[in-house]
Amino acid sequence: MAVLPLKQLVTIIREGETDEWGNGDAPIEFVKKCRIDEGAKIVASAQTADEVTSSASILFDKLLEIRLTDVIIYVDDNGISRTYRPIAVNVIRGLNGKAMLTEVNV
Template identity: 30%
Template sequence: MAIIPLKQTIEVKRAPSVDDYGEPVNPTPFTLKCRFVEKSELIKKYSSGTGANQTMSAEVVANGQIFLNGYADILYTDTINYTDESGRTRTFSPLKIEPKRNFGGKAILTVVYV
């Protein structure tokens, strides 16, 4: 159960990749329950590296935050489609992915800035 109510959904599309044998892999899109909060905020955008290899690349304005339950499988190369209450579909790329952890170290929320 999530800390906040997750009444909306997003569709996540992965970029096509190549497997170990050089064959193209087209992953299937998947949906996640979320809470989308529209707000403009100045954030630091990071490169797609992980850990110590991740560097700040620019300061950008994020148009919203997507709250996801637990640790969500979201990558910087993903494309996120969000359909609001009026039926308008918008496409975003993640600018910053930030897991929020409790005292035990378990991820309780993942915040994706778009």
């Protein structure tokens, strides 16, 4: 059970791996429950270590493998589809050291 209510759904699209001959697999697509808090805030980019503006923060239950190359698609309550790319991924741990939430800034 999650610490926070996870009422939204996002679709995560991950590029397929390439084999030794350079042929790419089909993209992997999966749906996860999450909580999205939209709003601008300044975060440090995981790729360049510069400060960039994040437009939303997405919280997932426990430890989730999110890559910076993934594409996150969210359809809001008004039916508007938004496409995001992760800027930074943070793991929020409890006092016992276990991962409680995964925060993705997009």
